[in-house]
Amino acid sequence: MSTGKLAGRCALITGGSQGIGAAIVEAFAREGARTAFCHVGDSENAAAVISRAQALGAEPLAMDCNVSDPEAVAAFVTAAEQRNGPTDILVNNAGISISHAFEDISLQEFDTILGVHLRGTFIVTQAVYAGMKSRGYGRIVNISSQLALKGGTELAHYCAAKAGVLGMTRALAMEAAPHGVLVNAIAPGPVETAILHVLSDDWRARKRSELPIGRFGETHEIAPAAVFLASEDASYMVGATIHVNGGDVMA
Template identity: 40%
Template sequence: MTDETPAPPEAPSGRSVLVTGGNRGIGRAIAEAFVAQGDRVAVTTRNGGAPDGTLDVRCDVTDPEAVEAAFRTVEEAHGPVEVLVANAGITHDTLLLRMSEEDWSSVIDTNLTGTFRLVKRASKGMLRLKRGRIVLISSVVGMLGSPGQVNYAASKAGLVGMARSMARELGSRGITTNVVAPGYVETDMTGVLTDEQRAAIKQQVPLGRYASPQEVAGAVTWLAGDHAAYVTGAVIPVDGGLGMGH
């Protein structure tokens, strides 16, 4: 007689990765980089358009219930989130004296408070697993400041304090928390600048060019990989030397 006992199901390959705001620009490149590594990648979007090979999860990070629902969806499909990349963010640029309460609160609630909601929920599963990687996407603006971006700079600088506090709280459980701070990147957001504005920006950057989204993604996947297992509480600038590591 032949043994017809069915073989046990294969364990899913790769890690469960969640990238917020992953339908375009930097977030899309990050999601695609994790897919290329063989990870199981979920992407949050507001209106769809996630990259091929990812799970498209609709989520508004300013809504606590939507964040909870998104995590439940990801956990059912891919298991507990092992890598969180908090990338979702908005801008409402204007000079300080013209900045309305809504201009301020909407940016802070999305970029800073929204990230708080994400990392708090993700850390619950990571604590049970006794491992995890959290990467927050900040900006060189959060280090250097920028006229007309008081709200945005404050939100992005706040991510550094958040990450370093979490690194101290969660490190003993095998969870790393780091920040990637991109400079000027070739995305839809920078594509609206005039040629004169683009030239002026490049003059400030020692490398004399913009970054590609893929270069930012490379820093993120490194922080989430084995070679960065002893890196936590770090701020990795991907800015062509603009901020000089501030």
Template identity: 45%
Template sequence: MRGAIVTGAGSGIGAAIASRLAREGYAVGVNDLTIDAAHATVDRIEADGGKALALVADVSDEAAVARMAQEMRDGLGSPELVVNNAGFGHQARFADISTEAFDKIFAVHVRGTFLVTRAFLPAMIEAGRGCVVNIASQLGQVGGVELAHYAAAKGAVIAMTKSLAREVSAQGVRVNAVAPGPIETPLVAALSEDWRRAKAAELPLRRFGQPYEVAGAVVFLASDDGALFVGQTLGPNSGDVML
């Protein structure tokens, strides 16, 4: 059975990705900050007949990621698919963003993506096959009012995706990103009602996406149908960014 790990998979987009991968036949390592959140997704997967393992770690903590990686290898084997989804939102005017808030955003989104990928990449290279999908955001492509630090971090994830893709594709490891627009998740629900209303009004589809619609993009990139996609950023974003 193929193995995959999805970070931040206790709810929202991560949970939808983990559940979809399990239905596609993957044994899924389900990471989250708390055991209860991870187990909530694991329980749903197992109720549907899938195989999953709860993995608790703060992805910005190097030692915690190392422990999680070993638990994944011991429980399900080394994954051939890594989905870096862990993240959180924080809304503030630029002048009001604290240094602590700025650093935390980058620690989770950028450092976390780096640490988790690095933990599993050597085994992929040794096997001559593997796939990394980083969950970015359309805000990393166009920016966002009151979300400068979040947008900057997601832009860094996109740049890291392209750089790593150039480095390891010839060794059999494909690296791509998915940059969703606003999706109906707890992260987006935490943003102000004014922001949500204004954003929905400017989207060509006039609606936010659903987590399962992002999961489909991840499955495609990981599949044989996505074999020619290298260093790309897919945009399930309701038309917010058109490339």
């Protein structure tokens, strides 16, 4: 029988094939959750995540799914729930980054960034929320960014999307809490992931120099916050944002 803080719970994690998402999949597996995660065209990394989770005694489901596509999301959620059971926990983590000076951001790039981060969070959440509400239980964890609070050069579209995620987190938290569904967010600082390395060397050097801790974070330093918010330890957390950012934003 599974043991751990999430034993018996069914969890969906978007963007789970690498980076923070992969660390969360593994942390959830370690805590006894039945997990399913999605990715976009990243089957090799997804297989590696599954292998590491299997070593922890878990059997995650991985599917290719663009979170900005409602039909793809519906197929992912259906497959996950048929295999693992009704969704108890959702982590909206899928993300991409495109860095440009504000005047060079194309409308297509703006729409793409908001499509994944904000529209995607809405679509996936709406796909599982009604079930959570009807069962009287749910945990939704939205991965935002410290840049939602302080902004960042060449990332106006990304900052706007992540700020929108925080706004939606608080709004849904108010609506959902009376039904036993707790909605919270994590705002990581710069973490050693593929998204960070899309940014220029100058940007990364400048950002590193701003951090009181003097370094970027590691994915395993973010995952415990997701475990906490998904567990009964966070039973009085409603609409909160946990800041795991090396001191970039102190709130």
